[in-house]
Every structure is written in structure tokens, then in C-alpha cells.
Amino acid sequence: MTQFSRFVYSPQYTLYDFGPSHPFNPVRLLATTSLAESMGLLSNLDTVEPHSATSDDLLLIHHPDYIAMVQQFQNNADLHNPVLLQEAQKYGLATEDNPVFAQMHQAASLAVGGTLTAARMVATGESLHALNIAGGLHHAKPRSASGFCIYNDIAISIKWLRQHTSWRILYIDTDAHHGDGVQAAFYDDPNVLTISCHESGQYLFPGTGSVEELGTGKGYALSLNIPLRPYTEDDSNLESLEAIVPRALEYFQPDLIISQHGCDGHYWDPLTDLLASTYFYSQISGLIHDWAHQYTQGRWLAVGGGGYELLRVVPRAWTLLWAHMTHRPLDYDAVIPQSWIDRWQPLSALPLPHHFIDRAEDRPTTPRSFAIAEQNRQTIHRLKQLITWL
Ligand SMILES: [Zn+2]
């Protein structure tokens, strides 16, 4: 029987761990599942254990030399081998962003396997919506790690889907950072349309994602970028997406939506300058859900992504997403269970919020918000000038 929504999860996901001083910390996955469970939104019946990605899966995107290098790091001795570490730096590893850790190949392969498992379930019709919160590693490149991403689960899964279905795929990425690895993998592909809405690369890693990056060859005008100004607030963020995505869906007629739900654009996130609240993250999840039912017969694969306010933001943003995916959206007044706060508060230096949706009066605003919204409108206008069908 088709079950609408599946949550792909393994306790082994937490082995993807760059260490306690690194911002990409797997505690956010535990705190998210704990919150969804304590809301009664997630049980064993919803959950599917992922298969790990195979070498053949990884080779859909990654170069064998790179995979072989990631595989080198198996035990503690490898982590301190100077020759190996120097070699690894040629592949973006053993850097401040992407430090090496024992069994990183196994951990990263499982994150990829989670998204592939979700993709297979949607492809077979076993599930209409599927979520892998350990996925969303959109920066990884064929021959290198980048921005905390070792293997690119999204690009691999899109390649797999293209091999096993005739589906056209629309990818939408609302992480605060440009989805550069996914864009690059399908830059000339006429069957994959990518949309990334992010803080402008003029101010933030990885520096790419300008409106002028449009794709090439048969993929021309199928790479769309919405670079937002720093300090963009919810309304302008949503207005920008609503100006582009529905039109892209109508034009491209995809068979599947894949969405990346990095929530590092939140105003509390330590790594970026956007001013999104959890209201934005709930709204965009609901919009993508509506679009899937309207344009792709409900087919929707969602993944996590960035998010470095590990306990105050990520668990709420992704529980709000899962609530939409299971047709039980939470409203403005939805409250965090006290039992969840009691369990996780000791791990947070700052007080955990009591509501899922940030209170309007608590959200920071900038006196420049009108000017910022106007600048974002000009960016949308420029994108529409560049793409004739838009
Ligand atoms: Zn990010």
C-alpha cells in the first residue's frame, strides 16, 4: 500500500561528525527526530532504514580517485598520517571546513544512501513524499569535498533517478548558501532545472550563484539563481520565490520536485546574514508541498542541508517541514512540548524557544528592510530579463 510520506533515518547518521568544535554537528538530527516524535508526528511506522550507497552509486557523480582518498581514513592512525593529510588537501579534505575523521567514507555513504532510498521509494510509487534530513550536501564536487559536504547525495540521486525513470526533475534549494554542486552537475542537462535562492555570493560562501549563471548548451536557461541581499526578511524571501518557482513549474512541467531545506538563513544562525524566521521555513515547506500536488502528482523528495543553530532552530524548521509532508501542518500557536525542552535545554547555552513559529515581536528587523526588498525585486527583474520564458 502506498504510504504518503516516509522519513528515512538511521541511528548511524550521527557518525557523520567532524568533531565537537565543528559547526556541522549531528546532535541536530537527534534533536529533530526527538521533537517530531514528541509532537506525535513521527513513529516507527513512518521511518525507513536507508541502505548505504554503493561505489557504483557514488561513481554517478564522483571521481574514483576522490572516493579512494575518502576511503583512506579508517582509523585514528590515518588521521595523523602527515603524507596522507597532505595528499587529502588536494581533494578539499583535511581542511578547516572538511576535517577528516575515522570511517568518513562509511558515514558519508550512508547520508547518500538515505537520499537514494528516499528517491527509490518515490520512483517506485511506494511513497509519494520522502524526507532524508541527513541529506542536502549540495556543495560536494566530483573531485572534492566542499562546505562540510563529502559526497553530493542530491546530485547522485538525481543521476540515479534519470537512469531509472524518464522523469524531468525540478530542484529547489532554499539553503542560505548557493547550491553550487548540484547546479554544476546538471548545468548542461535539459532534463533537470535547478533553482537556488540564497544569500548573495558577494557576501557568503561559496561566492557563486549570480543571476548570470544560467546553464549552458541544452541546459541553457535551466539554472536559476536568486541571490538575496544580506538581512533579507521573510516577506521578501517568499516574494522572490513565488515570483519565480510557479512559473518555472508551469514552463518546465517536471515529474518530480526535489527540495533542499537548509535552514541556515535563520536570524539566529551563526554562519549567515539572512533574517529568516521559522515562519519562512514553514511557509516554504507548505508552498513546495502545494506545488508538488499541483504540478508533479504529489511526487516530492526533500532533504535537509545547512543549519548551525543546532537546537534553537534546526529541530523546529525540520519538524515544521515533516508536519507539512504528513499533511498535519502546525499553526502559528503550536507549542514545543515542555518534555522536549527539559531534555535538550542542558545542551544549549541559550534558552530554547517555546513556539514552533518565531513570535513576530521577537524577530529582528532592519530599518533598511524596504530598501533590501526593493533590491531583491530588482534581482528578480534582472533574472526575468535574462530568461525569455520566465
Ligand atoms: Zn548552507
Ligand SMILES: [Zn+2]
Ligand atoms: Zn501531500
